[in-house]
Amino acid sequence: MATLSPDARAASPQVVGVRLGFMTMLGRAYPRLVAANREPDWIFYEVALPLLQICAFAFVYKAIGAPKQYIGLVILGGGMMAFWANVLWSMAGQLHWERQSGNLELYLMAPSSLLWILAGMAFGGMLATAIRTVVILALGSLLFGVSYALTLSAVPLVILAFLFSLIGLYGLGSMLASLYLLYNREVWAIQEVIQEPVAFLTGSYVPVRALGPFVAGFAALIPLTLGLDAVRQLVFPGLFRIFIPAGWEVGILAVLAVLFCVGAAWALTYIERLAKVQGRLSLKWQ
Amino acid sequence: MSSPPSQDNIPAIQAINVKRVYQARGGRSIGGTKAGKTVTALDGVSLSVARGEIFGLLGRNGAGKTTLIKIFTTLLAPSGGQALIDGMDVTREVVKVRQRIAMVSGGEQSGYGILTVREQLWMFAQFYGVPSKVAHARIDELLAAVGMSEQANQKVYALSTGMRQRMNLCRALVSDPEVLFLDEPTVGLDVEASRAVRDYVRLWMSQDLRRTVLLTTHYMFEADELCNHVAVINHGQLVAEGTTADLKRGLQEHARFQLEMAEWAPAFTDMLRGRDGVVEALTEQHADRTQLRLALLREEFIMPTVASLNDAGARILTLRRIEPTLEEAFVRLVGDEAEAEAEGGH
Numbered sequence: 001m002a003t004l005s006p007d008a009r010a011a012s013p014q015v016v017g018v019r020l021g022f023m024t025m026l027g028r029a030y031p032r033l034v035a036a037n038r039e040p041d042w043i044f045y046e047v048a049l050p051l052l053q054i055c056a057f058a059f060v061y062k063a064i065g066a067p068k069q070y071i072g073l074v075i076l077g078g079g080m081m082a083f084w085a086n087v088l089w090s091m092a093g094q095l096h097w098e099r100q101s102g103n104l105e106l107y108l109m110a111p112s113s114l115l116w117i118l119a120g121m122a123f124g125g126m127l128a129t130a131i132r133t134v135v136i137l138a139l140g141s142l143l144f145g146v147s148y149a150l151t152l153s154a155v156p157l158v159i160l161a162f163l164f165s166l167i168g169l170y171g172l173g174s175m176l177a178s179l180y181l182l183y184n185r186e187v188w189a190i191q192e193v194i195q196e197p198v199a200f201l202t203g204s205y206v207p208v209r210a211l212g213p214f215v216a217g218f219a220a221l222i223p224l225t226l227g228l229d230a231v232r233q234l235v236f237p238g239l240f241r242i243f244i245p246a247g248w249e250v251g252i253l254a255v256l257a258v259l260f261c262v263g264a265a266w267a268l269t270y271i272e273r274l275a276k277v278q279g280r281l282s283l284k285w286q
Numbered sequence: 287m288s289s290p291p292s293q294d295n296i297p298a299i300q301a302i303n304v305k306r307v308y309q310a311r312g313g314r315s316i317g318g319t320k321a322g323k324t325v326t327a328l329d330g331v332s333l334s335v336a337r338g339e340i341f342g343l344l345g346r347n348g349a350g351k352t353t354l355i356k357i358f359t360t361l362l363a364p365s366g367g368q369a370l371i372d373g374m375d376v377t378r379e380v381v382k383v384r385q386r387i388a389m390v391s392g393g394e395q396s397g398y399g400i401l402t403v404r405e406q407l408w409m410f411a412q413f414y415g416v417p418s419k420v421a422h423a424r425i426d427e428l429l430a431a432v433g434m435s436e437q438a439n440q441k442v443y444a445l446s447t448g449m450r451q452r453m454n455l456c457r458a459l460v461s462d463p464e465v466l467f468l469d470e471p472t473v474g475l476d477v478e479a480s481r482a483v484r485d486y487v488r489l490w491m492s493q494d495l496r497r498t499v500l501l502t503t504h505y506m507f508e509a510d511e512l513c514n515h516v517a518v519i520n521h522g523q524l525v526a527e528g529t530t531a532d533l534k535r536g537l538q539e540h541a542r543f544q545l546e547m548a549e550w551a552p553a554f555t556d557m558l559r560g561r562d563g564v565v566e567a568l569t570e571q572h573a574d575r576t577q578l579r580l581a582l583l584r585e586e587f588i589m590p591t592v593a594s595l596n597d598a599g600a601r602i603l604t605l606r607r608i609e610p611t612l613e614e615a616f617v618r619l620v621g622d623e624a625e626a627e628a629e630g631g632h
């Protein structure tokens with residue numbers, strides 16, 4: 001057995017701060033980006049199943065003779081809903097799971113803040129889900145022959161709406177991830193309970209305006225709601241009465257994104273301290 | 287890892303009167319305000335490990351070993367006292383401490399099964415800011431050193447328990463830590479894998495004198511094989527500390543020796559019984575030789591005793607000192623398994 005070569009022993013200049021943070025983020029994003037797409041079975045679970053769900057709604061709209069664009073709404077909703085599922089199962093529940101596997105301790109022991117790990121999970125999840133969403137949108141639109149009326153001038157706003165709602169959504173997921181560490185066993189139950197109602201609330205399958213101002217106002221707290229509404233307004237102009245103008249929605253989304261990210265950082269710091277005092281970072285001692 | 291100049295007289299690992307109390311977990315309490323029973327896992331532990339040492343912390347299940355390691359690795363707050371790595375407080379200089387430590391636990395399931403071994407190690411290297419080029423060179427060499435070069439591109443989920451633990455060791459070392467914590471690293475491994483882990487730890491230590499290991503184990507032979515210094519912990523308190531030889535000798539009332547003789551005459555026995563310093567002399571006849579076991583008041587009595595046996599015409603073939611095993615020393619200190627269970631019962 002040889003001793004480490006000069007190359008391997010080369011004292012790595014101590015990487016710190018944001019640079020280390022980015023390396024940490026990329027490291028953690030890797031399993032989601034590369035490894036998760038290696039096996040083709042995701043196409044079935046993450047594309048075929050959502051498409052089926054979209055089909056169900058699409059056929060209802062077809063049956064009642066709604067305009068084709070309504071099917072477009074549903075397809076958009078279904079595509080965006082992939083992000084919500086990803087946030088719930090792969091962000092909010094993730095730290096809980098990482099604790100069970102022992103990863104949480106190793107992540108905490110590393111010199112970067114745990115926030116960068118969460119950022120990596122979010123980044124990887126977002127990109128991986130974006131691939132799925134694009135496939136869902138393309139296939140769905142082809143299948144039902146939906147055309148979109150997006151004007152070039154609306155493109156920047158669509159991009160912003162999309163970005164801000166994703167940042168907000170993943171910020172919310174990170175915040176939940178920390179809070180879930182407080183609860184030990186109930187997590188999966190919570191997940192089950194909130195997944196479908198949120199799909200409904202955020203208006204994935206019906207325009208959010210149809211829910212009435214109170215429910216819609218509450219639903220607007222979930223960044224997906226306004227993001228989806230804004231994108232729908234811009235992609236199908238004039239199709240339905242406007243709840244809040246898209247420009248406003250994008251503004252609110254930006255605020256939500258900041259709030260949730262700050263909230264996530266706060267929750268994480270709080271939980272880490274609490275967990276260290278209470279001895280809750282691992283489950284293995286029993 | 288390039289380190290700020292660390293003076294050599296500062297211990298690599300130091301605990302000063304460290305205490306840790308857990309709230310016993312009854313039902314579910316949020317925020318931990320529920321009054322309830324407490325468990326004192328560490329009750330004022332002080333120890334100090336010099337740079338370059340492999341230090342063994344020995345104790346039965348529940349003695350407090352893991353709790354102490356978690357405190358040193360910044361994962362758990364001490365309820366009292368102070369824990370230091372290279373003179374830096376683990377609760378105040380968290381990042382600096384984290385930059386130079388690593389930990390491997392027995393039965394560790396860390397990482398992601400869908401990654402290959404190489405990808406997994408690379409991922410952890412990223413968390414420590416190791417540039418990819420350096421990381422890959424290290425990964426190659428670490429894997430070769432623990433005998434798993436062939437598994438480099440295998441998926442983590444497909445590894446056997448033994449291979450997995452070798453990988454975990456590489457995972458800890460890929461950041462080139464100065465202080466390594468091993469919490470029962472060979473628990474549940476087969477003989478070959480345990481040996482691979484122990485061998486590599488020893489080799490790794492020999493490659494750089496600034497490195498330090500704190501190992502917990504309840505396998506005494508493992509501690510005996512790897513450690514220079516050990517401490518025994520029981521119910522959250524250190525009950526002994528020293529070199530393994532100190533510990534073994536400490537419980538020997540008399541110096542014991544075993545001699546093989548070519549032939550035996552009853553006169554020898556009489557001669558021995560009358561001698562100063564001889565507490566006990568037992569013989570055992572074999573076909574071609576006689577085994578003589580001596581208990582002496584002190585070690586110094588052996589030379590004169592051997593001399594007078596020679597004078598009496600005895601032919602001594604071999605002579606060796608009998609030392610108790612670390613296991614025996616350990617049992618003397620903390621009681622045997624049955625006692626431990628009886629204690630837990632009341």
Ligand SMILES: Nc1ncnc2c1ncn2[C@@H]1O[C@H](COP(=O)(O)OP(=O)(O)O)[C@@H](O)[C@H]1O
Pocket residue numbers: 278279280285308309310311325326327345346347348349350351352353354
């Ligand atoms: N997170 C925890 N919450 C409550 N009690 C704990 C926790 N971790 C350990 N203990 C208790 O503290 C004592 C010491 O445990 P531990 O440090 O794991 O011992 P060892 O590693 O020597 O087996 C045991 O009685 C154990 O049950």
Ligand SMILES: [Mg+2]
Pocket residue numbers: 348351352353469
């Ligand atoms: Mg333990």
